Amino acid sequence: MKNFFVPILLIVWKDILTEIRNKDIILASFVFAILVLVICNFAFEITPATVHILASGILWISFIFAGILVMTHSFVVENDLNSLEGLLLCPISRDALYWGKMLSLFLFMMVVELLLLPIFAVLFDYNVLSPSLILIMVLATIGFATVGTLFASMSVNTRAREIMLPILFFPVVTPVLISAVEASMSIIGGGTAIIDIRGWIQLLLLFDVVYLVVCPWAFGFVVEE
């Protein structure tokens, strides 16, 4: 058991350390997410009267766009200096590699999303922070990271890799996006209790469980190539 978890944590630690040293991706995607908020402000003309309807959609647009940047980066860094080959040569299982990359992607996306919440609250004068929202963010981000790790590992090896990832990623995560936006809307808009959105949470859980099984399996074939 220890043999399985130690390599995963080491890979996560390696990614965190790299990020602490060069501060590449969290900062850049965070700034990009703020830009998305600014663009949405102009696009939708957000006023105090409309903000409760639009808040959830705008939040998730900025989360997912920032997330795409993090995903692309997570495998581009491995590819540029052929460090993925180094990782594959390590005496660890392919699953451990998948879980390590997936966890670090999840952590980075969560950090960006959490940083964005207070900015959103300030810019639109609207408090969105609640424990139920954090729960939805965790579940949805697990879904994004699970599929994102697989597709990022695929698209990094193709030509036009930056375009490839969103084309593959967005259609597949439609259910996550629908559930996340709908569940957040009920929470942000009306202070709904967690019990009222349990359907959406179940759907998120279903997606997460299905893809937590399928994606590591498929990842084994991707890195074989």
Next chain:
Amino acid sequence: MVDKTDGLNTEPKSQGGNMKLIYASIFISSAMMIANMYLIFVWAPTERIMGHIQRVFYIHVPMAWLAFIAFFIVFVSGVLYLWKKDFKYDRIASSAAEIGVIFTTIVLITGPIWAKPVWGIWWSWDARLTTTLVLWMIYIGYHIVRSYSSNRAQAATYSAILGVIGFIDVPIVYFAVDWWRTQHQRLVVGVTSVEGSLNPDMRIVLYFSLIAFTALMLCLLWLRVSMKGLEMKLQSVKNNRKNLLPLG
């Protein structure tokens, strides 16, 4: 000796006999399609409320069913490819995916043509339509991944993975969108369910159309798979020539 992974020895031995069968299947499916067009546009009774536009139904519905079958073939051949690593399955999967995308495109075009006069709108974001659109996008991605891959093995593996994931995703997408619609209580389009109260003559035309389009799909699939086999053969002959004759 040709390597197993080259996919050459999976070719049928006698190309001649095979061609005769292919011509026969083209002939049969063409004859069935002509008969089908006659049945749809001449023989089938005109629908009382919707009028002639309802005839789109005999093309739209079989196309939608067959597109799903094509994607199911993509899924099964994708799993088989990942398991056996035999390019034969990749040829079947990619050919079925091409046919699936074409059929889904026809579904997405004929749908609005039928919907506008009957529902009054071109498009409604209901579960069936949205899922079909997402499905179409996933398999467009499937073909883009294939053409942007750096080699054939990579294209085959990546697209097989996408074929499997896409197929698993479809029920979840349907469920999510269906529920999203129920939550919102959007306007329910007032259309009488055509399948529910189908005139016996209409049912005959629908079933015949389904059989005719199935024959067409199988014929296209067969043609495309054998064409891909030939393309692969040609490519390897070209590669061999390049290696043998290093001309300046």
